[in-house]
Amino acid sequence: MKKIILISSCVLALVARENPFTPDDINVTTLDSTNISENPPKLNRVVAKFPSDAREIVTATFSYKSVDGSIKQKSIDINASFDWHDDIIILSQPPVSSETTPSLDVSVTTTNEQTKQAVAKQATPKPLSVLPKIEPPLKSIAFMDFIKFDIFASKIEIITKDQMFRDFIINKPDKIVMDFKRGSEFSTQSIKVQKGPLKKATIGAHKDYYRVVLSLDGNYHYAIRQSGNGYTLTLR
Template sequence: MIRVLFISFLFFLLLDARENPFFASEGEKDILITSNKDRESEPLKRATIAIPSQARVLQKVTVEFKNLDGSIEKKSIELNNAVDWHLPLFISQSYAQQDNNTQPRTAASTQKSVQKKETYQKIASIKYVSLFSSQKSLKLVTEDEAIRNFLLVNPHRLVIDFKRDSSIKSYIKKVPNNIFNEVRIGNHDGYYRVVVELDGLYRYNFKKIVDGYLIELK
């Protein structure tokens, strides 16, 4: 009887069973675990991202995604492309349909496009100065001398002072759907001031032209 007990004890010592067979053994810890459970997400059609008004160059796009095993990865692409903050960025997984009927542009059509691009619209006018806008350009047609120009924030606005002794009344003109969305003109001692409110954050160039001054936003 003692011999049988001794042999049984040795048999249990030699067994190498796992404490809990429902957990992975030490050698299986690095094996990725996947699931056959149905976890389908809504298919990507198109998503949009709005960018802030001070954005000018898109440096990089990074996409974060979940793998089949539940791990998270990121992929990035370097771009360094100019962007217009008025337009959103689009994310989609469909090919853009190409226009097979695209014809080569003739010199006449190119000239027509340039002329259309340079078309100015009058947005405000008083006796001494008229303002015309075209995309990011603002033309101030006047015979008066600009004595200073500067930029103010909150809200973002351009200020131009013109030399003249005048008695003009205060003038306010809202311009909907325009980068230059409001014009205010007021009289001061020895000059009058033109304030142009902008729809976002910009820098600008200010230069003299034949019939006045030109402001180009950037």
Template sequence: MRFLFLLIFIVCLNARINPFEPVIKPHQTQIVKPVFFKKEVVYLPKDARVLKKVIFVYQTLSSDIKQKTIDINKNIDFHKPIILLHKSKNFKNQKAYFKYFYLYIQNKKIFIKTKDKLIRSFFLVKPFRLVLDFKRYSNIPTIKKEFNSFVKKVVVGSHTSFYRVVIYLDANYNYKVIKKKDGVEIEFY
């Protein structure tokens, strides 16, 4: 009996309130915005006459290293540089009204204007979507709206104590959710 009591006592001393909370806290809590590639000028050697192929080696969001090969097989003038440009796509500003909020899409940002409190947010794959839950007792039918942007569609549905906003995206993104006094801003990169 004493052994059982001692075992329970030792387990209670070692237990944490939240077992899913990491023991080691990260030192850097700020999200660093990435610096985007804009332009690179490459001069080929003097003996270059035919550009056979270009190989792009890139890193994915899951840190995998992959490559894409583009066959060119065309004559070139080595006196002139090869210029590689990366232009960000600007999406058309769009807005939509839903029963409890306004949704604004501008470039790679979404603003949800609402007085309701954000309970939780999480990201799912297959298809890529961001899920946001807002506190409100409601009973609205499911609403779907299509968009022509990096946001493909938005689906809003109600549960008993909250309503859920599901934002379907065209690809996997890193994102940051910022709570504002008049809503929520989501920045994708």
């Protein structure tokens, strides 16, 4: 009996694998392991749009995934005004290295007077050769011969000799209403603009005045002041 048990043990020792955790066919099963999860696409360019009542960006808060898989947040103080029409773009790019200002190369043979002249030449600002650019209006419209509107990105120049005696704003949809003194009769007219903040301008006559209604593309604060040719309507 002892001989039978001894022979059986030897046979099992020859048949058994050295490592029971190694698969039978090493070519079929991979032994690679990893704790790296699949990443989303690399950040390139993200565009954000804001509603028409946005005027300032206070902070930007990013939620990000840490290496341990937890979700964390990073807030950046901005405190800057902006035009809500603009795209706010987030870009991923390598850090920009600051360029050092080249130093003045003064030879050992240069005299003190020559050095002073070279330093003064570098420090003297170059005169402006280009005159300040005058901004042209995006579009100009006129009703008959007594009122004209020059539309800019954030203001409207109202060119008229008539006196404005009332103005107010209407929301949803956003409109600015202005009444001017003039005793004339004409049919109500409307002009589609679609430039800057102005979508449409409508003018209609009443008994002793006429009314101008400016339809805007969003929610604005406005201010009106007298100017040399009439009035300036500022939108912000």
